[in-house]
Structure formats: structure tokens, C-alpha cells
Amino acid sequence: RKEVEQDPGPFNVPEGATVAFNCTYSNSASQSFFWYRQDCRKEPKLLMSVYSSGNEDGRFTAQLNRASQYISLLIRDSKLSDSATYLCAVNLNTGFQKLVFGTGTRLLVSP
Amino acid sequence: DGGITQSPKYLFRKEGQNVTLSCEQNLNHDAMYWYRQDPGQGLRLIYYSQIVNDFQKGDIAEGYSVSREKKESFPLTVTSAQKNPTAFYLCASSILGSEQYFGPGTRLTVT
16 A cells, blocks of 8 residues: 555546545554645645644645545635646654655646 | 745756756755656655755665755755656755745756
């Protein structure tokens, strides 16, 4: 089993739709979780950290489910500009901030 | 203007040549990292450094070397021993134990 797994997609949604992605992790001792957004041929940009209590930033909501070992990202009222690849990253708690990244989920928002 | 810079943006080399990729940050971050990204794949950790004059191998260090003589700088050398050097190289930095921020990347093509 991979340390961090994501559905590669693509998720094709119309503008205004709500879409959710999950990311599963294998190490139950993982402590830190993040969502990054990566546009085509660009660097990943931090979208949000994922806290135990959940985290909301405008149209974006991140949740952590420790029992089932996954994090989720919910995007409400999708915009064309949300089209990108969304990477999750997990700190495996090896005594150092070593992030393991998923391969990403591609989102395509259409008019 | 704080951030992480990588140069050059595009780099072309002939097989058998060593090449050094630059990474500089003025965020006063202690930790710096080098990743490689191949099409359709996640980020893979090459090397990381927590403090000046110290660095550790990541998951795919063979064929690469680094130095950390200054806090702000973490150059990566891709040696001729690296069998498949063509890739998108990303440098990141972080405060220890916190989220990572990425530079714009260098696309290396070796022919």
C-alpha cells in the first residue's frame, strides 16, 4: 500500500458545483497534513493546512478523519480558476518534517 | 520581497555533464528540500537539510549531491551518474516542523 494515495481523476465539474477529494494515508502516527494546489507546469502552492478540528478558508474546507486515516478537501461554488491538480501531503512523523506527497487529483471546472 | 528563487527556469545539458541547480531563500527558514517531479508522478524527495553544514539523503539521492554552506542557499548538483535526469526539480523551505513553501522550479532536459 502506498504511504499516501489520491484518486488521480480528472474530476470534471460545472461551474458552481461542489466537489470533494479524499486522500488516504497509511501511517497512523502521521501528525501534519496539508493540501497544495499545482497549476500546469508550475510549483505547488500551499492551499491549507489540515487541523484535527477541520479548517475552512472561504469556499475551501479541509477535514481530517483519523479513524479512517484520510483527509478531505471540499470546494464549494467551483470557479473556472479552481481547475488545477490538488496534492495532499502528510508528515509521517519520523522525527523530521518529511512530507510525503500524493500524486494529485486533477480538477477541471467547465463553464 | 520574501520568497524562494530557483535558477535557471529551463536548463538543457548533454548527457555526461554535471549540472548545478540554484536555490535561494530569504524567508529565514532553517530547513530546505529538493524534490523531483516526473509527469504523472508525485514529488519525490532527493535531499533535505535542517541546518547549515548538515544534510540527509531523501528517497532518491543516487546521482545527486548537495551542499548547505549558507542558511539561504541549497544548491543541487545533478551528476552524470543520475540515469534519468530529465525532470522538473523543485526546491522548498520551511520552518522546522511547519509547512513547506516551494520555489518556481527548474525544468532540466538532458539529451
